[in-house]
Amino acid sequence: MSQATAPMYADIVDLRRYPIHDLDSDTGRAFVARCRTELRNAGVCQLPGFVVPDAVDRMVAHAEVLSEKAFRTDNTHTVYFEPVDTEVPAGHPRAMPQRSAKRTIAYDQIPAETPIRRLYETDDLTRFIAAVLGKEELHRSADTLDAVMIAIFDEGDELGWHFDRSEFAVTVMYQDASGGGHFDYFPGLRNAEDPNYDTIERIIHGDTENMIRLPGAAGTLAIFHGRNALHRVSPTTGSQPRLNSVLTYGEKADMKLNDLTRGLFYGRNA
Template identity: 40%
Template sequence: MQTKVAKENRSPADLIDLARYPILDLNGAVTRELTRHCRDQLDRTGACALPGFLTPAAVAMLVREGDSLAALAYHSVVTGTPYLEAPDPSWPNGHPRKFFEPTSVGVVAYDQFPGDSPMRQLFEWEPLMQFIAAALQKDRLHRYADPMGALNLAVMGDGERLHWHFDQTDFVTSIALRPSEAGGDFEYVPLIRNATDENYPRVQCLLEGSSAGVVRVAMHPGTLLLFEGRNSIHRVTPISGRTTRLVALLAYDTKPGTRSSKGLQMARYGRVA
């Protein structure tokens, strides 16, 4: 089945709506305006969504591929803080640094995608990485060197969720493929903290249930989302129903050779490279 899926589109370019997003012409006026829009949105809100980046036919094909790979996903359940680190004992009880919530998600790792996988070929396609670099206003990007973490398919089923957290990377690139029947909303608070102010009181209010400032990003299949989550706390609300939520996660960095720690690999994939 995976080989049949791959043959439906021989080039990653065929997956993208190039009429709407002419990413092959980075010097063209339309694409320069698009990348300026992306950077402006990121600076103002921490996120930039490009709906319809993939064609409907491409989405359907990648969903079929995702369903064919979903059984390989490693489903983990961990409990952590929004800061993704063990809290220092000196923090008082009730502090955001000591607020624990569960996260549960299934992940298909990069090394589980076959070589003829259209999702893998899209991730490894140089023009896509060059466009994302331009949208982020980075001179150059590099694909993760991690054999498991470079490309992931997040597979979330009934009851699974991601708790409120800040990312430890500068940006995340994702492609929405299929929403769940209910729940599974991506929510975030734009730029709730910065390099000089953790804004603990506002984070505390959020963790206690306040919805002030929370932005919900509707999940439309085919949307490319650029998200700078280091300073924008975010979560995925609990999934309900039989339909799994599918999101592709494409990992890039501004420096070459980026790999996950063995501890993170074990927690996320149940094994180490």
């Protein structure tokens, strides 16, 4: 790749392995096809080393500087991100609280020159994500807080078992915790016809049979179908925090969180 034709984010993405700038070529189409197959078969498409080591190091350094501004959340919810249902038995998934605790750095706190913002704000990445998901059109979030965030999991933090409300999630990993902080999931655990409460209850009580634990190597970009896959980030241990970003997309151009959700996730509405 010549310097004249290299994309502006060529210092961020390993374009030889992951040609998101050249999706219309035979190589690009084959790359997208592989990603689609992995997403369909495993419920997740993982691209290790998508973000090159130097850019990862820069993001870790930025996260350390920005961490003083991060907003801490420590909430309880059910696996459905709903309040505990007092009308069902205590052992029912709708009555069993889960804990989610972390610190978040909002989009408007992340400098424009950081690797993750420069990458997120490119049409090439948006087009690639849409292609893997089979979407005719996809848009970056219009939310000034939630478009891209950095999540910091300090010692003892976690994301309890849950189903996502959105169809898909896109994440970039920067740093593993000293211990714990594993991404665990059960793909396709429910569907519109079968909520599968019995299996969910067993998992919440510690049954890990058939659980998949994804490796969390720094620089990995992941596209995940989380609406019907029960998943978590296990509690972290040690002094080194788990660091990752969540990149938000939608099929509507003006997508934003409502004020209540902004307040819960970021402690403010603007």
